[in-house]
Amino acid sequence: MRDFRGYGRLGEEVGAPWFTRQQKQRVRAAPVIIRHMPHYVTLMRWTSQGVAGLPAWRERVEDGERTIAEAGGSLVGVYVTLGRYDVVEIFEAPDDETAAEIIMKLQRHGAEHTETLRAFTRDEAEEIIRKV
Secondary structure: OOOOOOEOOOOOOOOOOOOOHHHHHHHHHOEOOOOOOOEEEEEEEEOHHHHHOHHHHHHHHHHHHHHHHHOOOEEEEEEEOOOOOOEEEEEEOOOHHHHHHHHHHHHHHOOEEEEEEEEOOHHHHHHHHHHO
16 A cells, blocks of 8 residues: 555555556546544533532443434544633534534433533635635
């Protein structure tokens, strides 16, 4: 496997011997566009029920990670914080509707109050600003 040049399937060199001439031309003409999923930042405050369940916190985080993955997203990170919020969770989801579904499923146990923010990467923000 050679270095990825940005064309063809990941890990396949364009012009690999098993491609026909027509396939090689199509692959060269079609650059791969990698789209990143939107990021969401969830600020959490534990309820009294959430504090009582802290011994099982690790299992709750793993359950949350499965919930996010089943919806087509991925967990970026979970951070216990000092200050107004107890936990900050960052995850990716395909769209806002899926993110809302994930949040509702995560809140089903009543262990925390949440506030979720849609986060934009620097590149996304710059693209938005260019349109202004």
